[in-house]
Amino acid sequence: MRFSLLSLVRNAFSNHQNWGRQWRQPEPKKTYDAIIVGAGGHGLATAFYLASEHGLTNIAVIEKGWLGGGNTGRNTTIIRSNYLYDESAALYDHALKLWEGLSQALNYNVMYSARGVLMLAHNHHDVMSFKRHIYANRLNGVDNEWLSREQVKDFCPPLNISPDIRYPVVGGALQRRGGVARHDAVAWGYARAADALGVDIIQNCEVTGFKRDASGAIAGVETTRGPIATKKVGVVAAGHTSVVMARAGLRMPLESFPLQALVSEPVKPVFPCVVMSNTIHAYISQSDKGELVIGAGTDQYVSYSQQGGLHVTTHTLDAICELVPEFRRMRMLRNWGGIVDVTPDRSPILSKTPIAGLYVNCGWGTGGFKATPGSGHAFAHTIAHDTPHAVNAPFTLDRFRTGRLIDEAAAAAVAH
Amino acid sequence: MLLIECPHCGPRAEIEFRCGGEAHIARPADPSALDDNAWAEFLFYRSSPKGVHAERWNHAHGCQRWFNALRDTMSDRILATYPAGAARPNITTIEAAR
């Protein structure tokens, strides 16, 4: 049933008895044309675009737990595309353009809210780095503008721009098209839309191994619900990529770390945009529900426990309270962890692998949510054509051999 | 926050330490003898296992010495710590540590 205000009203009269399932719960078939491992936003988007743009509808998304239960449902939903390098800007802006029409494309309100992402500069190095980004973005057709200290205050009045604090705000870079979206809705919207095109989404099914043919190419997967034959497998398992790929015998240039986030109790609108400070490690916005949504850092060690240390959270709240001293009396409502897979250059890998028919989309680190539509779109192309889309061509595994790294973090000395 | 047993100083809070990633990846004796793949493997490829993981720690705000730890990445329980250069204790499962 198509979603609209009309259908909502019509169903209200029937006491909402007639809404159908948003997606089926199919049994796995014996054979698929392609299998996506991992039903997070990226995996579901990949399946959707495989079906909608490449005509592959006999495909399945296999998920160990429940769909959207990994980083898609655990992140702080920041969306932006003002990356430095041409390769990154192209990839993330590809995504941003898809965000702009995503609710309509999926017929699911993902609440993409272009309220602006403001990155704060605190010192000379920040200013130089931000200007480098702004100029590069301008020439790449990506919006990003420099704000003076006073303009920062105008755009986000709660911020403390006093020159007397330890790391005063000296200016900022603003991407107006940046913003946030409703994370769960992204997973659900893609799932519903993919399902409608015939994609099987199989939850509670873990891939335990890979089958190879005589040539060494992928022939299928072993799962906790039995073997499934296929010639193409795309692994989109985020923090668990290393574990899944190990089952195919591949080591990855990845490490998985706990990443924490938190929300406050809900309050009436008080914080109008997304603010990021890489220098003092503060990432904050306010959700439509009214909660302040705050990103914290990663722990320093590999872990799958989905629980980080208290010192990581306190460090982040130190910074939040410096930027907005009024928030000291706000209360943390909920703190949680995810597992993020991080590459040596902090840029993702959307790539073929040494195994024919096996593709991998991983390494998004702390910033993958924003790329969801673009990542799925480009990865679907890669799987369908066995060759990358132009926007993900540079994001190969091979770059670690050649040294052609795309090191946004080194270039900006920042986290994403 | 982890409680880490420095082999030289005893149990200390994690904030005194810096994690150095996967342990027992020895620097090749002659890097120039490695081809690009092997060098990339050494530089960048890491195992991130679910289960027992050998990793390097530095007691940065203490004795400043590097040592290794075996830790279960599912529970974060530390199964053993041992000085750099010592052989990895033969613990491959969490059960074996009990």
Next chain:
Amino acid sequence: MTTAFRLPKGGRIDRTKPIVVRFNGREVPAFQGDTAASALLANGIHFVGRSFKYHRPRGIMSHGSEEPNALLDVDRGGNRREPNNRATVVEAFDGLALKSQNHWPSLTFDVGEINDRLGAIFVAGFYYKTFMWPPKFWTSVYEPIIRRAAGLGQAPTAPDPDRYAQRHAHAEVLVVGAGPAGIAAALVASEDPNKRVILCDEQAEPGGALLHDVTSEIDGVPTSAWVKAAIETLDARENVTILPRTTAFGYFNHNHVALAERITDHLRVPLTGLPRERLWQVRAGRVILATGAHERPLVFADNDRPGIMLAESLRCFVNRYAVLPGRQIVIATTGASAYRAAIDLKAAGASVTVVDLRLEGDCGTELVAAVHAGVEVLTNHTVIGSHGRQRVTGLIVAKLDGNGAVGAPRVLACDCAGMSGGWTPAVHLFSQSRGKLRFDSGLDAFVPGASVQAETSAGSCRGVYDLAATIADGAKAAGGSRAVAASPTYTSFQPARIMPAPPGQKPVKAFVDFQNDVTAKDIKLAVAEGFTSIEHVKRYTTTGMATDQGKTSNMNALGLLAGQLATEIPAVGTTTFRLPYTPVTFGTFAGPNRGDLFDPARVTPIHDWAVANGAKFEDVGLWKRAWYFPARDETMHQAVARETKAVRTSAGIFDASTLGKIEVTGADAAEFMNRIYTNAWTKLEVGRCRYGLMLKEDGYVFDDGVAARLSPTLFHVTTTTGGAPRVLAHMEDFLQTEWPDLKVFLTSITEQWAVIAVQGRRAREMIAPLIEDIALDDAAFPHMAVRTGHIAGVPCRLFRVSFTGELGFEINVPADYGQAVWEAVYESGRRFDVTPYGTEAMHVLRAEKGYIIVGQETDGTVTPDDLGLSGLVGKAKRDFVGKRSLVRPDVVATGRKQLVGLRTGDLSLILDEGAQIVADPNQTVPMKMIGHVTSSYMSANIGRSIALALVVDGRRRMNERLHVTTPNGFAQATVVEPVFLDPEGVRLHA
């Protein structure tokens, strides 16, 4: 003013201390010892707020931290205001100002109530299905409306006047919860005086549920006497710390538990110096969780009206606060514990009827006791609704027939109602400790299963509800035993997911999650739409995601979901329990880490002189560095022009103390240097310096600096200011883990030596009068040499080095003498008009010479060759850190960016650092960028702007005209060698 519902005696309030609090401006008389909730109820006020989505009138439902409804804005005066406080835990004091929230224009008349009428549309997840057209309207129209409607209270808008403290503690045993189990555990655990025991509890005083139990006895004494004696015993033990008003809210790895202690919120005037709250980080040998249990509400139509409360909470208000929540009370229950409440309320003078879903035969002794006490009991009855809008006026009940069919409804009039759907152990902290929960069908609850950390649960948080058993369980958890005789506890209940209702009842709102307005129907809808995982249901309906985190709602939601799926609760599982247990202020986390304490500021030994001489400072890492020294009303531009000119014409003096400094000593020191740096060190003579470049193993420039050989086995190494810690760590790592055979010691000496740079053609003459034991002439002490001796009587390591291109010295003296020597040198330089200069002038001077700064010309992706420094790479060396990476395909490929100089067409135009460079400014977007500006200044010495840049194949583009972005377009610039002044280096040897 009357407090009509205050009982004439009883309770734990202090009747000698009458107070007045305000609610929406109205005066509310109360007593010290009241909570906001008990004060309001004593005055007959139940209706205190509006729900999140439907803006339904809501009252006080509970008596503790699980409260979902009664959320108030609390103003303690002096900008001490914040929203969303649970009225049930706010301690009242005279003058406390309370306000209801989430309504407009007023609590009693709220426009938002329209949402309740439109409830048929505003079902779970409705917003995912609409507001999509036209696309631009989401951000501009729909979202702002939704945002304004959502959000409960108003965020604080004034800076917080309070301060917050933090404390780390170690304990052999941490006991969480000071109810009977926790007290028993603490008593046993602390018998050994060598065991440090911490007992914390979220309430203002220890005792837990015993604080409102006025009828039970333990070993023949009233519970209050037992608690008092036990606490006195614990208080007398020096190894025990009792922390009231302290919530254990987070259970982390390795028995690291976070507690939030609230210190001043209950005080009218906080004592000077007291922090508002304190974060305790406890590392415990063993944690004993005695966190109690929560009562479950019943799910029936309109179960949310003000006046409908949890049964045990009625009992608490009447016994602990001497408040009668109503005069005519109906208690709906599916279990025995509510009878205690009924009996106590009856004893306090209320008329009480119990409506029990259970058959008479399924009831225990509680039934007889209640009837005996004069309580009317209706067994085998269900509740199917309620009357009243802003206050309950009656419950609609119906008898069930032999087949469970609902009979004719009738209304039991009441002014207050209780509900009890059984008990849910508070397993939050256990779950946070990653212990595995186990479903106990006998208890109809999840209880702790196998522990993962050194932790034991005791008492009702693991389903042991009987008082005597609870005490024994607490003692056992602490490794002892304690058998007591105690009054029996009514514990059994019959789980009911939703109260039986007649078929075909018209659409109703039977609330599961009260605060978030999630109804049983919403859960049904979620399941119908395919959301079958409990995590999906939670997220789609938002059940359990309100500020109470589902303490009262989760089990009912799980039960309803299991029913919809026609399965059992264990098959559905449960959601993850997230910290914090109850909301904790940001201030508690941040503690004292604010203002100057946000991050330590490092200052040099010469800092005070710079301050006294008017320096402006900049942040470089943690350091405060003198940026420039404006004379009178000079601008920065003018000051820097003056400072840079002075260095080139006479002499300047510069505080270089922040330079990282490391001593590399030992028999293998030279070999170590060889392996760490790209260039060769073995043949460096004693008494000479060399500029070194350091790579990471990935081949990119990591740090640089001058190192001096002071003896065959001693190198004095300098690093960049920001790089010092990571360079030492990098060196230690290789030394300890890759080359443990090398006989080398590394010592950080950054803080040991102050460094005074004297630069300019007068530099030698300036320092000469202060030095007796070092020959300073060019022959004896050439450029890039080092000597030890004395300056102004102070031992020094004197480097003849230059980061300006002028004759220069860097004087290293022990830090304590730094300012004295600085002043002596400065005094000596007065005859040459020596000029102190800051980091900005330093940057300009070195850029004039094309000297790089790591972190400015480099960004972690730049190789030595990119910088034109391949001469510093020891080709003959077999190996050094990073060597192998320099021959990777992409690193040796053409098309890499190389360091060049840029001259703008407009001499006065200072390019933006970070500006991008293109060959053709008229191409279409996206443009091909070929480089960026790394450094850019106005050079007063050269009389024009200068810039350094990294440009693709830059060294092959000399004299090529390129285009550089400016705020408004492009500027022309010509590629030149990255040396703007004295390319032959004549001035170094002046």
